[in-house]
Amino acid sequence: MRGTKLVLFITGRCGKGCFYCPLSEARYGKDVIFANEIQVTQVEQALNEAHMIDAEGVGITGGEPLLEIDRTYQYLRAFKQELGEQFHAHLYTALEPVPARSVGRLLDAGLDELRLHRFRAGEDLDKLRAMTQGTVDLGLEVPALPGHLDQMKRLLRDVEAAHLDFVNINELEFGPLNADQLRTHGFVLDSKSVAAVRGSEKTAISLLDWAARHTSLNVHFCPLALKDGVQLRNRFRRRAKHVAAPFERISSDGLLVKGIIHPPAGMSLTEAFETLTNEFRIPTEQVRSNAKRDCLESSSMLVRHLATQLKKRGFRVGVAQEYPIESRFQVLYTPL
Numbered sequence: 001m002r003g004t005k006l007v008l009f010i011t012g013r014c015g016k017g018c019f020y021c022p023l024s025e026a027r028y029g030k031d032v033i034f035a036n037e038i039q040v041t042q043v044e045q046a047l048n049e050a051h052m053i054d055a056e057g058v059g060i061t062g063g064e065p066l067l068e069i070d071r072t073y074q075y076l077r078a079f080k081q082e083l084g085e086q087f088h089a090h091l092y093t094a095l096e097p098v099p100a101r102s103v104g105r106l107l108d109a110g111l112d113e114l115r116l117h118r119f120r121a122g123e124d125l126d127k128l129r130a131m132t133q134g135t136v137d138l139g140l141e142v143p144a145l146p147g148h149l150d151q152m153k154r155l156l157r158d159v160e161a162a163h164l165d166f167v168n169i170n171e172l173e174f175g176p177l178n179a180d181q182l183r184t185h186g187f188v189l190d191s192k193s194v195a196a197v198r199g200s201e202k203t204a205i206s207l208l209d210w211a212a213r214h215t216s217l218n219v220h221f222c223p224l225a226l227k228d229g230v231q232l233r234n235r236f237r238r239r240a241k242h243v244a245a246p247f248e249r250i251s252s253d254g255l256l257v258k259g260i261i262h263p264p265a266g267m268s269l270t271e272a273f274e275t276l277t278n279e280f281r282i283p284t285e286q287v288r289s290n291a292k293r294d295c296l297e298s299s300s301m302l303v304r305h306l307a308t309q310l311k312k313r314g315f316r317v318g319v320a321q322e323y324p325i326e327s328r329f330q331v332l333y334t335p336l
Helices: 043-052 065-083 100-109 123-132 149-162 179-184 200-214 224-243 269-279 300-312
Strands: 005-011 033-035 038-040 057-062 088-093 113-116 137-144 166-171 219-222 256-262 287-290 295-298 316-322 330-335
Touching: 005 043, 005 065, 033 043, 038 043, 043 065, 043 224, 057 065, 065 088, 065 100, 088 100, 100 123, 123 137, 137 149, 137 200, 149 200, 166 200, 200 219, 219 224, 256 300, 269 287, 269 295, 295 300, 300 316
Parallel strands: 005 057, 057 088, 088 113, 113 137, 137 166, 166 219
Antiparallel strands: 005 033, 033 038, 256 295, 256 316, 287 295, 316 330
């Protein structure tokens, strides 16, 4: 919830074909790596992102990370060596049974927690527990499926009998690629959300209430609003502190707020920069050229203060809010 864990998407390869998989087209089935929202190709890039958010741990996901076990080992071991053994690492897998070689590599790399997307009690789970030697927490993480409350209760009974350490229940969500599949299974969008499936939260809350009264399980529920509205926001706040320019303000949502100045027709960015710094007396450290967007950037307060004068000279001005990531995706622009 504090946004202190880096999300390491190690590969989009999987092959399980879960109908509710929420991956985007940019990731589904593709052998790509992302550290949070940034696509990377080298361990050093992922480590840099960890430093950017002052990460205290990593969640390794996919796809199926164990299909790329050597890569997973490489990244996990690098995190542990760079950030210390106290740097907490958990990994998601849907493979059953989990291959012994993968378990050995994960243990050697320093994995702390294994989250199973699929659960089958019996000999395979006993072998997995024996292989982890009690050094790795084992848990189950599944979505809350509306209309399947009784099946999920039975699942939790099996989990309790198997003595897993925890259960995480996620709110089921619509994505660009799973929407048709979800509709085919009778699920519809919650009118109060942009992505949540109607009834998933209610199912999860009912399951938690039942588990509290009838089991000794350690069960958690992760609503979509918490993941997107709290966890992501807090991670943006942490990153923004490292990347904000002197003139950029960090909003409560972790976005970078700045003033935008477009030069008049026929005026280059260099000429506009000189005009702002010489005639309007804007300090040089408070203004920056952005050739990609053909504009100059400065303090939002300063631009608001000078808006009338700038517009009289033919400048177009406004205030923008951007994600604190490499793409600097512009979330909102308000002309002045």
